[in-house]
Amino acid sequence: MGLDPDDLYEVDSDVPDLTGAVLMHHFEGFMDAGSAGRLLAEHLLGGGGHRVVARFDVDRLIDYRSRRPTMTYAVDHWEDYDAPELVVHLLHDADDTPFLLLSGPEPDHDWERFCAAVRNLVERWGVRLTAGFHGIPMGTPHTRPLGVTAHATRKDLVGEHQPLPNRLQVPGSLAALLEYRLGEWGHDAVGFAAHVPHYLAQSTYPAASLIVLDALSRSTGLSLPEGELRAAAELADAEINRQVAESAEIADVVRALERQYDTFIEASERGSLLAESVEHMPTAEELGSQFERFLAEQNGGDGPER
Helix, strand or coil, X not given: CCCCHHHHEEECCCCCCCCCCEEEEEEECECCHHHHHHHHHHHHHCCCCCEEEEEECHHHHCCCCCCCCCEEEECCEEEEECCCCCEEEEEXXXXXXXXXXXXXXXXXXXXXXXXXXXXXXXHHHCCCEEEEEEEEEECCCCCCCCCEEEEECXXXXXXXXCCCCCCCCCCCCHHHHHHHHHHHCCCCEEEEEEEEEHHXXXXXXXXXXXXXXXXXXXXXXXXXXXXXXXXHHHHHHHHHHHHHHCCHHHHHHHHHHHHHHHHHHHHHHHCCCCCCCCCCCXXXXXHHXXXXXXXXXXXXXXXXXX
């Protein structure tokens, strides 16, 4: 006998009418290059004026031994426990339009049941669109415009974003399954993945969060201010440029990626993806070794901190 999905969460007794609202979601634990999704979720919650309207039972959903929560020990006693939370926040955009953000660790268990629980909330509140976001590593330079991969339950929800030309099989994620199931159940859902230069994938890269913020604003119609995210992106870019300028080796790698990017764009505009010449393009092994060396040189091997 299947368990009731409604048993997975508790809802605030004083939730206003949310008919037509957008539900955004970001789950920690899956791929998030440049911490693009995490930074954006923190940015959205950093404005204040939000409250929790639903809370999921993490004891049923999280494997604590695979992702142990942090505890603080002070001298002779345990002082604090950083309990994981998987919650839905109620926020408002710059025009005071309400929207929702579901965030927290990606559940380890009961994915289907969790998706059904989110469906129940979507139907209970009259949500018109769900939208997920994160970052993925790509072989692109930070000196060129960042791209976004968009996918949705209906073609017209993708908008102006160019689809990938391939058919791929990849490891699943809860966010992907949620979008897939919502589509099967007749609900609109969309997802955005910022393209993060893979030599910055282990760093925090606010520029990627900005590009996703713009995609979300266009898709949802919400007025989502950039706030301090823009300033953080400019500071991070300045630091990246400084580090690249100080290493001729890394500068060569970035220039190679620039040539590859420019060749691809030029070919795309001609209607052909075949480059006229690839003699100056580095091999995957060459790029990989350079990137590993680059990351190892920054802050003792953990990548550049932002």
